[in-house]
Amino acid sequence: MLNDWTYRLRQLLRRDSAEADLQDELAFHLERETEKLVRAGMGPEQARREARLAAGGLAQIQEAVREQWNWGWCADLWQDARYAVRAMKQSPVFAGVAVLSLALGIGANAAIFGVLDAVLMKPLPVREPGRLVHFSRKNDDSFTYPIWEQVRDRQDVFSGVFAYGNGRFDLASGGEKKPAQGLFVSGDYFRTLGVAPLLGRTITKEDDRVGGGSANAVAVLSYAFWQRAYGGDPHIVERSIRLDGLPFQVIGVMPRGFFGVEVGQSFDVIVPVTSVTLLHPKGGELEGRSHWWLTLMGRLGDGVGMQQAAARLKALAPLVYQASLPTDIPVEFQKGFLAGRLDIAPAETGISNLRARYGRALLVLMGIVGLVLLIACVNIANLLLARASARGREIAVRLAMGAGRFRLVRQLLTESILLSLIGTACGVVLARIGGPLIVSLISEPGEAQFLDLTPDWRVVSFAVGAAILTGMLFGLAPALRATRLTTAEALKQGSRGLTERRGGWSPGRLLVMAQVALSLLLLVGAGLFAGSLRKLVKQDLGFQAEGVLLMVPDLRGGKFSSETEDLVVEDLLARARAIPGVRSASRSAETPVDGGSWQWDIRLKTPDGGRKKAHAWVNLVSPGYFQTMRTPLLRGRDVAAGDRANSPHVAILNETAAREYFPGVDPVGKFYYDEAFQQGAKEFPVQVIGLVKDAKYRTLRDAAPPTIYLPITQTPTPESEIGIFELRYEGSSAGVIAGMKEAAREADPRISLEFRSLATQVSNSLLQERLVATLAACFGLLALVLASAGLYGVVSYAAARRRNEMAIRMALGSSRGGVLGLMLRDLASLVAIGIPLGLAAAWGCARLLHTMLWGLTPGDPATMAGAAGLLSGMALVAGYLPARRAARQDPMASLREE
Numbered sequence: 001m002l003n004d005w006t007y008r009l010r011q012l013l014r015r016d017s018a019e020a021d022l023q024d025e026l027a028f029h030l031e032r033e034t035e036k037l038v039r040a041g042m043g044p045e046q047a048r049r050e051a052r053l054a055a056g057g058l059a060q061i062q063e064a065v066r067e068q069w070n071w072g073w074c075a076d077l078w079q080d081a082r083y084a085v086r087a088m089k090q091s092p093v094f095a096g097v098a099v100l101s102l103a104l105g106i107g108a109n110a111a112i113f114g115v116l117d118a119v120l121m122k123p124l125p126v127r128e129p130g131r132l133v134h135f136s137r138k139n140d141d142s143f144t145y146p147i148w149e150q151v152r153d154r155q156d157v158f159s160g161v162f163a164y165g166n167g168r169f170d171l172a173s174g175g176e177k178k179p180a181q182g183l184f185v186s187g188d189y190f191r192t193l194g195v196a197p198l199l200g201r202t203i204t205k206e207d208d209r210v211g212g213g214s215a216n217a218v219a220v221l222s223y224a225f226w227q228r229a230y231g232g233d234p235h236i237v238e239r240s241i242r243l244d245g246l247p248f249q250v251i252g253v254m255p256r257g258f259f260g261v262e263v264g265q266s267f268d269v270i271v272p273v274t275s276v277t278l279l280h281p282k283g284g285e286l287e288g289r290s291h292w293w294l295t296l297m298g299r300l301g302d303g304v305g306m307q308q309a310a311a312r313l314k315a316l317a318p319l320v321y322q323a324s325l326p327t328d329i330p331v332e333f334q335k336g337f338l339a340g341r342l343d344i345a346p347a348e349t350g351i352s353n354l355r356a357r358y359g360r361a362l363l364v365l366m367g368i369v370g371l372v373l374l375i376a377c378v379n380i381a382n383l384l385l386a387r388a389s390a391r392g393r394e395i396a397v398r399l400a401m402g403a404g405r406f407r408l409v410r411q412l413l414t415e416s417i418l419l420s421l422i423g424t425a426c427g428v429v430l431a432r433i434g435g436p437l438i439v440s441l442i443s444e445p446g447e448a449q450f451l452d453l454t455p456d457w458r459v460v461s462f463a464v465g466a467a468i469l470t471g472m473l474f475g476l477a478p479a480l481r482a483t484r485l486t487t488a489e490a491l492k493q494g495s496r497g498l499t500e501r502r503g504g505w506s507p508g509r510l511l512v513m514a515q516v517a518l519s520l521l522l523l524v525g526a527g528l529f530a531g532s533l534r535k536l537v538k539q540d541l542g543f544q545a546e547g548v549l550l551m552v553p554d555l556r557g558g559k560f561s562s563e564t565e566d567l568v569v570e571d572l573l574a575r576a577r578a579i580p581g582v583r584s585a586s587r588s589a590e591t592p593v594d595g596g597s598w599q600w601d602i603r604l605k606t607p608d609g610g611r612k613k614a615h616a617w618v619n620l621v622s623p624g625y626f627q628t629m630r631t632p633l634l635r636g637r638d639v640a641a642g643d644r645a646n647s648p649h650v651a652i653l654n655e656t657a658a659r660e661y662f663p664g665v666d667p668v669g670k671f672y673y674d675e676a677f678q679q680g681a682k683e684f685p686v687q688v689i690g691l692v693k694d695a696k697y698r699t700l701r702d703a704a705p706p707t708i709y710l711p712i713t714q715t716p717t718p719e720s721e722i723g724i725f726e727l728r729y730e731g732s733s734a735g736v737i738a739g740m741k742e743a744a745r746e747a748d749p750r751i752s753l754e755f756r757s758l759a760t761q762v763s764n765s766l767l768q769e770r771l772v773a774t775l776a777a778c779f780g781l782l783a784l785v786l787a788s789a790g791l792y793g794v795v796s797y798a799a800a801r802r803r804n805e806m807a808i809r810m811a812l813g814s815s816r817g818g819v820l821g822l823m824l825r826d827l828a829s830l831v832a833i834g835i836p837l838g839l840a841a842a843w844g845c846a847r848l849l850h851t852m853l854w855g856l857t858p859g860d861p862a863t864m865a866g867a868a869g870l871l872s873g874m875a876l877v878a879g880y881l882p883a884r885r886a887a888r889q890d891p892m893a894s895l896r897e898e
Helices: 002-013 015-039 044-055 058-068 072-090 092-121 145-154 189-193 223-230 273-279 306-323 331-338 353-390 392-400 405-441 457-482 487-493 507-538 562-577 625-629 655-661 733-747 758-764 767-801 803-811 816-848 861-887 891-897
Strands: 132-136 158-170 179-185 218-221 240-243 246-253 269-272 295-300 343-346 548-554 582-588 598-605 611-621 633-636 650-654 671-674 684-692 707-711 724-729 752-757
Touching: 015 044, 072 092, 072 405, 092 353, 092 405, 092 457, 092 767, 132 306, 145 158, 145 306, 158 189, 158 273, 179 273, 189 295, 218 223, 218 240, 240 269, 246 273, 269 273, 306 331, 306 343, 353 405, 353 457, 353 507, 353 767, 405 457, 405 767, 507 767, 507 816, 507 861, 548 562, 548 733, 548 758, 562 582, 562 724, 562 733, 582 611, 582 625, 611 655, 625 724, 650 655, 655 684, 655 707, 724 733, 733 752, 752 758, 767 816, 767 861, 816 861
Parallel strands: 179 269, 218 246, 611 707, 650 684
Antiparallel strands: 132 295, 132 343, 158 179, 158 295, 218 269, 240 246, 548 724, 548 752, 582 724, 598 611, 598 671, 633 684, 650 707, 671 684
């Protein structure tokens, strides 16, 4: 056994010596056989010939012996790889086109898959993430602080539970805001997740006591914020940081890889949940039983499964909701509250709004880039088929010399896989660049999404698998086709002076049709997504977003009373209207297309004197709002300064609300009845004083809902509504911002301001549509380029193979135009078949994705015709250039070569 392994190891390490020994051994056996035949009376030459015939093919014997060495595959693989490198050097243009095509295809796939992995599949960087669960109630995952207290105190199936809420802190003390992304977390947040700080300590239960006062004012910083704001100061612990004007003691810094439990979001500062009473003294987040702001998570206890925990929570839910029942809501809502559920779901990969918003878009993009890679594979496979035909004589000679078909297939596959590996290596580099670019497309300006794009085993496996699979995919069929002929047939096809027989349904022609169909599918998809985005952008919004600056004032630093706060806000609005360049200014509770909404039910009088319920979308606005937004007032009057809390309640309806609430009559002067002003105690009459044009509310995709505009000074909430300021200006926004800062300083230096553009806000609402349209257009153009390059290469190879045929045709009297037309007709017939196939596939896919379209049907004729025309034109150009070159050859020179 030891001698056998020693022998095999020798074959691997001393290959040249082993080959020499094999040659000597074969020569020895031939010599012995020759001598034997000579002694039998045969002549030396005849004896040597008979000995060789009796031994069979020496090359086959050598190959069989090498296979018995078992280690020979390593040397064969190395030999095949070296031969593949030499073959690529002999055809650098082909190798370059193949590698570039694969790099773009695999790079795009790896980039999208990396983002998809980070959003959907990568586990949280915490201890045993598979045992984490996420709480929800029906289709919502927000909870009140009283519910959290009940769950925390009553549960007995989790080793730990915690609550957290998102927040934004102001690091400035007046002037323009310096926002920091914050988290309010309960005391067991870090212990349950099992993460330790890099410096200092984390928040504990002692830091999260109700009524703790200044003891709650502790903070933990993220690694990125620590580096960005404090330069990585190692002595940051025990220092103070000001949040919304209040001092908080820094007690720890988290490690680099920890971003929380929400994928796509990170934090700058973490504070205890109970510190919200310091930061929002009027908010009522802890006492309010209707304040839904916390997310709950937990870790399953030892030996506890999901079903057991879910059953226990089902039994606890009635007790939890009974103990936390809001008493200030109508009776019918109380019944729905008490019937609430406590559900759990696995949270190994965390929770994220990105999944709901971009999950489907990323899957669609994954399908698109998969098609791009398939087109690249079809492209290269077609070129390899043509190249294999050009290498027919080489393959024939190798078959004649005794090479087996399997051996040649393996050699050709090695060339294909080597091309794929090189393309994958380049593609991975492109993916490292493309991943952050994709993240930037789903990020709002100044608020980049945080995604951990560090490659993990899934990404690495995907890249390696893609390399091998694509190499096999585009290499196997050409390799099998090139080696399927017998030696005699191969030598005949390799003979000069013959023209190639062309079949109507040869693999090469089928691949060209598939390439055309797949490319057209992507072009139609790109056209539909781009067209949807264009229609969304160009639609009538009901307001004019350009030239409007949004300002969010923060008065918390001033510690104003409710009465003083109203006066400060009115004064600030008056100062804003006096700033040079400001044409009008207003404030409102909601700004258009910000994703939020106010909604409640109203009651309308019926003909029999009763009441019927109707749903309404509500906004609170100040005088001048419609002028600032340039929403036309159609009838009646605008909100006036005299519409105060102690005056009769009034409202302005949009056109949709007027049609639904008062069909067929003028709504101005009519009344509806509301309970919101009395907090559900009794209905209250509200008079309609005006009618305005329909305007988009929450999103650009939704039709204008039935909207009621109420005076912001008649807010139905117990606290006054500060709202968001809208400033319509001319000229530069920088001057308006500077003037607004100065006005705020004059009013009260403790006021903080945050600015953003309404046009930017509207644009940000289309991030998903812009992501899909942009990448689909890029990949559609890439598919067009790949298809054009593939068609150019196929026609070039065909022209080279049919050079003798073209020369004979022209020698027999055919014109150059006739030869050119012959080749273009051949290409046109393939395109003519591929286009209907591509249109049918595009229509079917578009029907599946019709919910992602807006304003277009899946079979939009203009998009279909445009994509088909563009592809046909590019195919004509790609085929015309090599066909024209073939038609301009000198027929006599070609015939003389034969």
